[in-house]
Amino acid sequence: MYYGYFNGTIAPTDQLAVGVTDLSLLRGYGLFDYFLTYNGRPFQWDWYWERFQNSASRMHLPLPLSKDETYAIVMNLVERSNEASLKTGLTSLNDLAFRFILTGGYSADSISVVRPNLLILAEMIHPTPTIQYEQGIKVILDEYVREMAEVKSTDYKRVILMAEAIRAARASDLLYQKGGEISELSRSNFFIVKGDRLITPDRHILHGITRKTVIQLAQSDFQVDERPVLLSELYDADEAFTTSSTKKVLPITQIGDLTIGDGYVGPKAKFLLERFDELVKTW
Amino acid sequence: MYYGYFNGTIAPTDQLAVGVTDLSLLRGYGLFDYFLTYNGRPFQWDWYWERFQNSASRMHLPLPLSKDETYAIVMNLVERSNEASLKTGLTSLNDLAFRFILTGGYSADSISVVRPNLLILAEMIHPTPTIQYEQGIKVILDEYVREMAEVKSTDYKRVILMAEAIRAARASDLLYQKGGEISELSRSNFFIVKGDRLITPDRHILHGITRKTVIQLAQSDFQVDERPVLLSELYDADEAFTTSSTKKVLPITQIGDLTIGDGYVGPKAKFLLERFDELVKTW
Structure with missing residues (x-):
């Protein structure tokens, strides 16, 4: 209870x-x-x-x-x-x-x-299914940007409205973009990995606490770029992942019709998830 | 009760x-x-x-x-x-x-x-104060357009967020415009009068039932244009008014710094309000 x-x-x-x-x-x-x-x-x-x-x-x-x-x-x-x-x-x-x-x-x-x-x-915590960490998730692109994205208002009409489209695409969530610029998923932040670089949007987003935690954890092993991220940058990304309190560090292996990297969960997302799990174990 | x-x-x-x-x-x-x-x-x-x-x-x-x-x-x-x-x-x-x-x-x-x-x-009905019908109201411009404006969703964050700005300007409401195109007030529709023409926006609006009623009542005395309306058209408007179930036909005499017509309630808005009041008296 x-x-x-x-x-x-x-x-x-x-x-x-x-x-x-x-x-x-x-x-x-x-x-x-x-x-x-x-x-x-x-x-x-x-x-x-x-x-x-x-x-x-x-x-x-x-x-x-x-x-x-x-x-x-x-x-x-x-x-x-x-x-x-x-x-x-x-x-x-x-x-x-x-x-x-x-x-x-x-x-x-x-x-x-x-x-x-x-x-x-x-x-009750609704944990992310283990299979999603093993296989990565699919998201679909949606032309949308949240009003007052930095404020955690209760306005999540968009993703509820799109629930049928997400299911029909056998996807887990939406990735918002507007005019080719990526912002965030419906309830979590977005990162791509290129070599030793982590790249994550810095505007039109909710500033996630898990995002901030992951950026801190990554400092010694990655160069972290917080800046506008374009759709075109997805094509040569090695990995992509999303962060939120319940998703922690969750790999994204497909975005619409585009397969990210080789389509499998990559080592950098795995590494960051391990670092995150270590941190919370002794919190 | x-x-x-x-x-x-x-x-x-x-x-x-x-x-x-x-x-x-x-x-x-x-x-x-x-x-x-x-x-x-x-x-x-x-x-x-x-x-x-x-x-x-x-x-x-x-x-x-x-x-x-x-x-x-x-x-x-x-x-x-x-x-x-x-x-x-x-x-x-x-x-x-x-x-x-x-x-x-x-x-x-x-x-x-x-x-x-x-x-x-x-x-309980909250009737519009008589003095507003006698003097007309002031509204201020706001660069905004409602998401899914045709759907009467409960999303009225914008006007609550702007309540202080409205009070500070001694205004009654917001008039939304985006890129110079007018849509509606925060909870009511918008009309201008030029000669015997009624002009009212036809997109990015909630299709008001009072708006529809007034357009019907106006058919025999006015030419009614439902089409996109630009901010620049306010400068030579004779009158402006707003319609909603509780406002009925409510004159607007000032929009930001701009005085509409001669700044007094005009005969056309008065005429339409009388027609509306006659209709509801025998409903």
Whole structure:
């Protein structure tokens, strides 16, 4: 059983509910963040908090809790969710995902922001299937760029709208490009590898915490270029991969009709995934 | 007291709530529609239903109710909301606003659509202040175009984000333009008047039901041009106005620094508002 926090109340997640005048429901006005715990501790907490705060500020929503208050609630939810799991007979404590959601709050005139609503939800982690790490994934190109891409708003209409097209292509996700410039996947960042160079888009993207972690881990072995990346650069890439909290470092072996490198998972993505797994093991 | 319907349950609106795995909350995946009743009957019901159905189809969400079932619920909510008002001592039955909200529904993996959630809410009408009809409103230009403008998705982030800028300019709303082409206001359509010509944008807009009604009402007295409208055309416009269900026909006398015509409410907008008021009086 998972617990959540909503405006001061802590309860099992399936007992939490939001009133129907919330501006996320009426007007799509909300933002979120999402991270995992490793060994019971929030991964890269300082960076996630900074990004959450930045999204809130860019959307003109004051945060109702301080960093320390929020951390205390997260740890409280870790404890309660674990206690509940132990009671149902599970013996090992598993790590959790956390979702913060900040909305425009309840609005009497259905447009004016008065006081934001804050949800903090502990969730089950949906791990990426092992076969995807072994074979790499296929993505399809989509001409699109997210509005206010740097803000983690809740606007993910595009990928839900494209779900049928993704399935029809036997692909896992979209790779967004606009006018030939690549930005990101629908919920994760994008890298290509050329020799000892890692190349990753630096604009029209959400600045991923896993992206930042991987760039740090890569410093001693790679030259990392953060810059605009063109579609044409895919043709002579050795490897491609995507990064996110749940995908970690996930190889991409096909982009639309184009096979990346030799079509198999490459050594550089594998190497970075190992470095990442080492880091989180002792987090 | 106002009543609402949520997935089969009818209750006072303030007792309705949506669980926290709804895709409108998690991913901004929702659409809506909004109309008024006149003399207790839904205004332009056929047209609103057609548009709601079209939005749902464009967002790949099956409608859980038929047109007739939905109409019966609307009339049920009219009755209950009126009964509740009578009990509290009000003697006259007032007209209501209705908001339909269709979301991506509850999602276990926070991205896949399984079964949409449908809300039908009776609401108080927020009438446009009389002084705005007497003096006209000011709007400010904003370089923006709504994604999937023809679909009434719940995505109104832009105008909420710009609320401070609108207030600072002592304006009432935004007029969207992109590359010099005007589309619409944040929640209403746009018209200019030149002589006996009504000119209104025909693309990148939500096809407003009030817009359609006004075009019908205008047929015998105006030539109506539905076509792309450029910013440069504002300079020699006699009048400008906006249309929506709650604004009806509302004059615009200032757009940014530009005064429209002589800066006063013009006779053509007044004439069309009178025609509109006559129509709804006997609806």
